[in-house]
Amino acid sequence: MNLSDFDYHLPPESIAVAPARPRDSARLLHVGATLTDHTVRDLPSLLRPGDLLVVNDTKVIPAxxxxxxxxxxxxxxxxxxxxxxxxxxxxxxxxxxxxxxxxxxxxxxxxxxxxxxxxxxxxxxxxxxxxxxxxxxxxxLALPPYIARPEGITAQDASDYQTMFAAHEGAVAAPTAGLHFTPELLAALQERGVETTRVTLHVGAGTFLPVRVEDVTQHKMHAERGFVTAETAAKINATRAAGGRIIPVGTTALRLIESAAGEGGAVHEFNGETDIFILPGYRFKIADLLFTNFHLPKSTLLMLVSAFAGVERIHTAYAHAIASGYRFYSYGDACLLERA
Structure with missing residues (x-):
């Protein structure tokens, strides 16, 4: 696999420099056998009673x-x-x-x-x-370099770049898929019968570093500190046993629960560093769907979503999103990916 396999052209005007307001009014692309356009507020109707969302409750620090x-x-x-x-x-x-x-x-x-x-x-x-x-x-605040703030980070950014789940200080960058959630959306999900559980992965500065090798298998992934409690592990395992689907909110939550999973497919309590690097060909043990943002060309996160949903399906979805005026990256719109 070459780095160029994960490239695409994004017009500069497609890069979001501020989030949607309110947060759950952002657009949502459902990527399955077909592509369908929604808003984040439609998420409850796209999920089933008994499904479990796994959110990252790390808190961004002024790093x-x-x-x-x-x-x-x-x-x-x-x-x-x-x-x-x-x-x-x-x-x-x-x-x-x-x-x-x-x-x-x-x-x-x-x-x-x-x-x-x-x-x-x-x-x-x-x-x-x-x-x-x-x-x-x-x-x-260490905002991503593509969010231009020539006059400096604003007080509004300090609020915008923090999820409603933020509880444990330690992240350099926000787990941005969680930025779309509001109390109203959580209430609608709960009414639908969709539950939520929390993990903690402190997103590190390495998330901003580019991949510098053409053979992506030679890339060394940065390590990040993560925590999965015994209670959360038990809830994920019970949900799977009951036929519910596990839906990480963001690539950080996905990488952590995959790191905490044994070969038999059960999630265990986890307290340590993970440098898991997910490329096409990876066999997912836990995640059934993925709620995530649109990721940068040639990034490890684009490689991860390509592994999850399929390389060609992601190419098609991203081309559709660009043509349809979706907003990209940290403050941008979201997609719900079905696993290939």
């Missing part, structure tokens, strides 16, 4: 920091928290940084460089009375 090492400006983007309490980060101006350096973010917030890694990455130990309070004070 971009500006620091000084002496007179040198160093940009820091948080990636993931390690069990030791230190953080793996990506640095801008990384060549100016050495192990043992202290990076000063503000008078009460600094970071010691524990190790400089390849590719502009590093391990940092932050020093602050309250780390997340310091982040809120000095950090900025």
């Amino acid at each position: 971009q920091l500006a620091a000084m090492r002496g007179a040198a400006k160093i940009g820091i983007t948080l990636d993931r928290r390690l069990d030791s309490g230190s953080w793996r980060v990506l640095l801008r101006n990384a060549k100016r940084v050495r192990a043992g350096d202290v990076l000063v973010i503000d008078p009460e917030f600094s970071a010691e460089v524990l190790e400089v890694l390849e590719g502009g990455a590093a391990l940092l130990r932050f020093v602050a009375d309250n780390f997340y309070a310091a982040l809120a004070r000095s950090g900025a």
Whole structure:
């Protein structure tokens, strides 16, 4: 499989720079044996009583920091928290940084460089009375590069780029399929007999990194920290046993439950890192449908949805979406994919 197999042309005007308002008024493309156009509010009618939605309840943190090492400006983007309490980060101006350096973010917030890694990455130990309070004070949201904010991130973005499920701090980027959900939509799903359960996958900075190899099987997937509770695992397994379908809300929830599944198809409690890379040919153990956004050309997420729904079906669906004026990427419209 070549990187060029997962390419397509998207007109710049198709990239959403703000979400639909209200959130559940976004368009929804149902991709099955045929393509049908809906809105997200139609989701209950597309699902069955007994189905189970799996949502990601990670909370986005202001993960971009500006620091000084002496007179040198160093940009820091948080990636993931390690069990030791230190953080793996990506640095801008990384060549100016050495192990043992202290990076000063503000008078009460600094970071010691524990190790400089390849590719502009590093391990940092932050020093602050309250780390997340310091982040809120000095950090900025790490919006995807295709959402232009020449005058800076707005207060509206801080609200827009957080799902209604957000509970556990740690994500650099939002699990964007969850951005479409509202209390009204959840109530309609519940009335339909569709239940919801939660997992946590802290989306890392690696989600923004491009694939740089033509042979995609040689790509090294970034690791992300995830949690599936015993209660959630039991609910997924019980739903499957009763004939209900498992529907991850977003590629993050899908990757996590597939990581937590054994060869026999049962989901187990999970607490650890996953770097699962799903390509066409992968045999899905848990997910029956997938609710997700439209993904970037040549991205690992486009490879994942192509594995799920079929390469040709995704090509056809994306061509239809572009021709029909759907809005793409993080703040864009959604699709409901049937598994091939």
